[in-house]
Amino acid sequence: QVASPVPQGPNKWHEQFPIAKGQRQSPIDIVTSNAKVDKALSDNPLKVSYSNNCCQSVTNTGASFQVVVDGAGTEISGGPLDSTYKLVQFHAHWGPLGGDEGSEHTVDGVTYPAELHLVHWNQKYKDVGEAVDKPDGLAVIGVFFSRGKEHAGFKPISDLFAKVPRKADKVDISFNYDPACLLPARRDYWTYLGSLTTPPLFESVTWIVMKDPVEVSAEQLAALRNLLWETPSGEGQMCNNYRPPQPLQGRLVRST
Ligand SMILES: NS(=O)(=O)c1ccc2o/c(=N\O)[nH]c2c1
Numbered sequence: 001q002v003a004s005p006v007p008q009g010p011n012k013w014h015e016q017f018p019i020a021k022g023q024r025q026s027p028i029d030i031v032t033s034n035a036k037v038d039k040a041l042s043d044n045p046l047k048v049s050y051s052n053n054c055c056q057s058v059t060n061t062g063a064s065f066q067v068v069v070d071g072a073g074t075e076i077s078g079g080p081l082d083s084t085y086k087l088v089q090f091h092a093h094w095g096p097l098g099g100d101e102g103s104e105h106t107v108d109g110v111t112y113p114a115e116l117h118l119v120h121w122n123q124k125y126k127d128v129g130e131a132v133d134k135p136d137g138l139a140v141i142g143v144f145f146s147r148g149k150e151h152a153g154f155k156p157i158s159d160l161f162a163k164v165p166r167k168a169d170k171v172d173i174s175f176n177y178d179p180a181c182l183l184p185a186r187r188d189y190w191t192y193l194g195s196l197t198t199p200p201l202f203e204s205v206t207w208i209v210m211k212d213p214v215e216v217s218a219e220q221l222a223a224l225r226n227l228l229w230e231t232p233s234g235e236g237q238m239c240n241n242y243r244p245p246q247p248l249q250g251r252l253v254r255s256t
């Protein structure tokens, strides 16, 4: 039978998704000296109000893990956002075992071993499907993972990866879980207008990248590799599912 085509790498995405060479693509390298402190961001602080029973399940999407969230009561607003956005899912991107690359955004060229994305959609639209390709449709909070002590809050999730080894595998989350525990204590961030970092690469994301990483253990980073995916030589450990930084194209990065 015909093998399903192994997904093309980031440097080929432009062939099927020309927007890959667009004017507001993500991720980017955040050059901290060029970021502009905007008082308006602190005057109207980013408000994150998640409920602690919003997480429904973890699934293997074939490109990452994805915690599916019932958007009820999981809202963010303020900061760079002109309306209320609801959490729909969170996932991550990571590198090779034990390596230091894996994050999508970089800070003055520095990479982290992984990057968490909390994906929210603008409540002015009727559903995430309508929001996903609108210029103000999505807001994604990015959190860098650094290697260090175990993250107690991430453990209930990282322990589930072994249960969803293959694409479309899914396990229900039967416990109460508040994703806000994944945010760093200090809520400072950079923000800029960008895109989805995987196809279809829609330029619909207001990015909010937290300045401080959160520490997770080497074992928790290794648990990400319990997720498997298709490689040119057959099934393998999921890793290096990150897009490298894209041209800034003159965009302004603001900072709290
Ligand atoms: N990696 S990312 O930019 O957070 C992101 C968020 C939501 C997404 O939905 C997607 N396809 O429907 N790709 C995608 C990437």
Ligand SMILES: [Zn+2]
Pocket: 091, 092, 093, 117, 197
């Ligand atoms: Zn992502």
